[in-house]
Amino acid sequence: MSATTASRPDELHAVATTSPRPPRTRRGARDFFARLPIRLIIAILLVIEVYPMVWMFLGSFKTQTEFLNEPFWALPSSWSLDNYVEVFTTGNFGQYILNSVLAVFPSLFFILLFGVAAGFALEVMVWKGRGTVLLLFLAGIMVPAQMILLPLFTIYFRTGLTGSLWPLILTYVAIGLPLTVFMMATFFRSVPREIFEAATLDGASMLRAFWSVGLPLVRNAIFTVGLVQFFFLWNDLLIALTFTTSSNLRTIQVGLLNFTGQYGAVQYGPTFAAIAVSVFGTLLLYLFLNQQVMKGLTAGSVKG
Amino acid sequence: MDKALGDKRTILILLGPALLVYSLIMLVPIVWSLGYTVMDGNPIIGFQFTGFQNFATFFNDPAAWEAVAFTLKYALVLTVLQVALGYGLALLYVFWLRKASSAIRTIVFFPVVLPTVAVALLFQRLFEAAPTTGPVNALLNTFGIASVDWFGTPEASFWIVILMDLWRSMGFYAVLLYAGLVDIPDELLESARLDGAHGWKLVRSIVLPLSLPVLLSSLIFSINGTLKVFDTVVALTNGGPGNATTPLTLYMFQTSFTYGDYGYGSTIALMLTILCLLFTVFIFRSTRRDLTKG
Numbered sequence: 001m002s003a004t005t006a007s008r009p010d011e012l013h014a015v016a017t018t019s020p021r022p023p024r025t026r027r028g029a030r031d032f033f034a035r036l037p038i039r040l041i042i043a044i045l046l047v048i049e050v051y052p053m054v055w056m057f058l059g060s061f062k063t064q065t066e067f068l069n070e071p072f073w074a075l076p077s078s079w080s081l082d083n084y085v086e087v088f089t090t091g092n093f094g095q096y097i098l099n100s101v102l103a104v105f106p107s108l109f110f111i112l113l114f115g116v117a118a119g120f121a122l123e124v125m126v127w128k129g130r131g132t133v134l135l136l137f138l139a140g141i142m143v144p145a146q147m148i149l150l151p152l153f154t155i156y157f158r159t160g161l162t163g164s165l166w167p168l169i170l171t172y173v174a175i176g177l178p179l180t181v182f183m184m185a186t187f188f189r190s191v192p193r194e195i196f197e198a199a200t201l202d203g204a205s206m207l208r209a210f211w212s213v214g215l216p217l218v219r220n221a222i223f224t225v226g227l228v229q230f231f232f233l234w235n236d237l238l239i240a241l242t243f244t245t246s247s248n249l250r251t252i253q254v255g256l257l258n259f260t261g262q263y264g265a266v267q268y269g270p271t272f273a274a275i276a277v278s279v280f281g282t283l284l285l286y287l288f289l290n291q292q293v294m295k296g297l298t299a300g301s302v303k304g
Numbered sequence: 305m306d307k308a309l310g311d312k313r314t315i316l317i318l319l320g321p322a323l324l325v326y327s328l329i330m331l332v333p334i335v336w337s338l339g340y341t342v343m344d345g346n347p348i349i350g351f352q353f354t355g356f357q358n359f360a361t362f363f364n365d366p367a368a369w370e371a372v373a374f375t376l377k378y379a380l381v382l383t384v385l386q387v388a389l390g391y392g393l394a395l396l397y398v399f400w401l402r403k404a405s406s407a408i409r410t411i412v413f414f415p416v417v418l419p420t421v422a423v424a425l426l427f428q429r430l431f432e433a434a435p436t437t438g439p440v441n442a443l444l445n446t447f448g449i450a451s452v453d454w455f456g457t458p459e460a461s462f463w464i465v466i467l468m469d470l471w472r473s474m475g476f477y478a479v480l481l482y483a484g485l486v487d488i489p490d491e492l493l494e495s496a497r498l499d500g501a502h503g504w505k506l507v508r509s510i511v512l513p514l515s516l517p518v519l520l521s522s523l524i525f526s527i528n529g530t531l532k533v534f535d536t537v538v539a540l541t542n543g544g545p546g547n548a549t550t551p552l553t554l555y556m557f558q559t560s561f562t563y564g565d566y567g568y569g570s571t572i573a574l575m576l577t578i579l580c581l582l583f584t585v586f587i588f589r590s591t592r593r594d595l596t597k598g
Contacts (some may be wrong), residue, residue, distance in 0.1 A: 038400050042408060045393075048471070049412055053440065056426050072439045110325075118322035125318070126309045131324070142580060144532045146556050150566045151336035154347045174329030179324055193309070200308035209315050218597065235419040237535040238553075242561070256421045257539055265528050268429070268436070275422045279326040282417045290410045293417060298480045301525045 043267055044090035056279075059272035060084070067268040077127035083273035087259075091270065093277055095248060103165045103240075103251060104233045111180050112226050113248070114173070116218070118183025120210050134185060140178035148174075149242050156243065167243035175239070176229050177299055183228075187221040188214070206271040216304065231297065234282060252278050340570035353520070358571040359531065368572065371555040372432060374462075375569060375579070379530040384468055386394055387522050389470060390477025397478065398485045400426075412475035420472070424539030431455070436500045461541050463547055477522055484518025485511065490596030499504065521588070526581045531576070552576045 042170055059067070060083055061076035063124040087093045122134050148171075156167040191214070201210040215222075250258070259274045342359055345351040351586065362368050383567035392411065402461065431454040432438035441451040454460045493531035496510045534553040537543060543558075549560075552572055560569030
């Protein structure tokens with residue numbers, strides 16, 4: 001009761017604020033009600049962003065009958081892991097995750113090694129034509145991957161690489177390089193050249209200056225770029241779909257895409273569990289490294 | 305010193321591997337693909353030179369033009385909506401939430417890192433009409449509206465595709481644009497406020513012109529990405545119903561790998577590349593004109 005009487009004056013102010021051109025009132029009360037619509041917007045925003053994930057997680061524990069007979073907001077009757085077991089046995093997700101790991105991490109290693117070295121050669125070293133070569137790499141960001149799929153398919157088919165994970169790794173390295181070279185060149189631009197000159201004056205070769213002076217300087221940048229590339233490669237569907245010619249080569253994304261197709265009717269529980277499994281890795285990474293991920297992905301936004 | 309920085313052998317060692325892989329797997333195939341556009345066939349049955357037959361086919365192919373129309377409609381609608389929504393969120397972060405916005409920024413951003421396929425499967429369930437009623441239709445039912453078969457009509461499918469990509473990307477564009485907005489000096493905003501500019505007027509006359517460069521680059525990133533849409537459509541609607549939501553990328557994929565027509569597939573890929581180029585140039589030019597006017 002006392003609470004309602006206390007809030008009276010605030011309500012009066014609230015009425016005042018809704019009228020056009022409110023008269024200047026005391027700040028505290030006015031601020032609270034002025035902020036109410038914003039709070040409402042934020043609450044709705046958070047529900048829209050987060051609820052689908054919660055729903056998916058709860059759904060991954062439900063049985064088929066629960067899905068068919070109960071409303072969507074019902075909680076699962078038990079926390080049984082049957083759906084997850086199904087995903088890894090019938091769904092063969094263990095193999096898919098392994099394939100993804102085997103394709104993505106070697107690619108990531110070569111992208112970073114080659115990309116950082118090239119970024120250094122293009123930004124720190126002084127030679128004729130480096131502008132043109134940098135532009136050549138930049139063009140690769142613009143061109144859609146569809147332009148290279150068909151010739152690559154022919155090349156991999158002729159060289160007998162089809163049927164292994166090599167087509168994926170090679171294509172990933174080539175597609176990841178432009179953005180990496182571009183970003184690393186940008187990072188090296190902020191390092192004064194004098195540092196490398198000083199290193200060579202002390203008797204180090206340029207290669208050594210790159211390895212023991214340049215690399216440590218851009219360590220954080222390499223980590224950021226690596227993170228960005230990891231997300232692009234791990235979530236890739238187009239390349240994986242094109243070059244995984246047999247079901248035991250499928251990456252996690254291709255496996256997930258084909259998951260519902262394995263049964264006649266949709267198996268809700270296992271589908272939700274499969275989504276949860278495929279989301280788990282990137283979500284966990286984001287939980288711990290969100291600031292770096294946000295910084296990196298927005299810096300890499302040229303990729304579109 | 306210049307000698308050390310210009311050492312040919314070092315440059316070769318550092319740049320060589322990247323340039324070699326990039327040339328063999330990107331540049332050579334691009335040129336090769338151009339060669340395919342004047343051919344008919346695929347690697348298994350062999351190729352035949354057909355001149356500009358593929359281009360003639362493209363211009364007379366109704367399915368191709370539907371794909372172009374869908375690609376353009378999707379790219380324009382999504383670009384406008386995601387940059388506008390992102391900008392709205394960024395304004396919210398900067399002017400209303402201020403220091404407290406960090407947590408909200410992080411939460412709204414997270415869908416970007418999720419695999420598209422997973423999000424698409426989830427959205428299929430969210431908008432499901434039968435046999436189970438998904439949350440969206442259940443919500444409609446509580447308001448007395450009958451369930452809608454969202455994936456049954458071209459119009460509804462289009463908007464679900466857009467909605468899903470908005471859900472994924474708005475937080476991303478918000479952070480991208482936020483970075484541009486926080487760069488606006490506080491003194492400038494303060495003096496504008498002293499001059500009597502508040503709310504919408506402040507945004508329109510001070511904030512918007514100053515954040516135009518970052519808005520422009522967001523538009524370019526967005527149009528470049530959305531013209532190449534593939535994952536979302538493949539996983540969510542697979543181009544359906546019929547081929548109502550088939551973009552050029554998917555049409556190229558089907559032509560090449562389902563029907564084995566590499567020549568025509570390459571032609572479609574080339575058209576897509578040209579489209580991307582045209583849009584980037586167009587946005588650059590039109591905004592430059594606006595800048596000189598304003």
